[in-house]
Amino acid sequence: MIATDTTSSGTRCDACILLELILKFEFVFNLHLMRKILEISNELSKALQRKDQDIVNAMRLVQLCKARLQTMRDDEWDSFFGMVCSFCEAHEINVLNMDDMFVTLGRSRRDTVTNLHYFRVKMFYAIIDMQLQELNDRFSEVNSELLLCVACLCPNNSFVAFDKNKVIRLCQYYLADFDATDILELDDQLDTYIFDMRTHEDFGELQDLNDLAQKLVAKNKHEVYPLVYKLVILALVLPVATTTVEKAFSAMSIVKNRLRNRIGDQWLNDSLIAYIEKDVFDNIENDVIMEHYQNMRTRREQL
Structure with a gap:
């Protein structure tokens, strides 16, 4: 409708170009690949x-x-390609000859590859490999094992996920907090702990680690089982610490940009705090900040 009815020639031209691109095989291929991966x-x-x-x-x-x-x-290229071709035929979109050389609009033809090589290797394989690499980076074997060990502490369904060996394994990720003696003591403590938790009615309806930590303190069990309580606290801190670090690194690339590449460590640290905790700073009135700096300036002058 925009391409045919609008009065603006520029808008009509843009719409015609977009409509032409949407009705090409490459767009259909990318859209189906995106849908399949999602x-x-x-x-x-x-x-x-x-x-x-x-x-x-x-x-x-x-x-x-x-x-x-x-x-x-490994196995679904043929079926995926057939699905894309069927869609194109049903909507009267031209299917490219896979034996022809691939041509990119607006670019020189330095890389002479066939349409089959481009869509199968540079698109299909490359994008799937990118997704696999992202999953492997975020959920490596070590990360996955760590999370599974943390899950063993979860109290829901009367501690159904509890696994003593995995809890001991979890301690080995925190060598600064648990030495060899602590691990041996924890090994003895866990049998009594899990029997106590499963037979104590106050711990029967807990849902997550946060509830467990609060209940342990409320019933003074954190002093009876101090090593278990330490593990629970470390497990609660883990997602918060990881999220905070990732958030800080993301903010660093925004605060220390090309125009501020010589910013000092202290200034960068102060700027990152103000940027990351902006929800807190938004609740502080400007007059309060100005008064604070005025008082600091007065004290410096007095000194």
């Missing part, structure tokens, strides 16, 4: 966004997502 990762994405995360099932979904992507890469 379909594979959909359950994992929803699981990771839930507040009441089931870490065991989330890690299982990570492995399933990796396996499905690998299967798609």
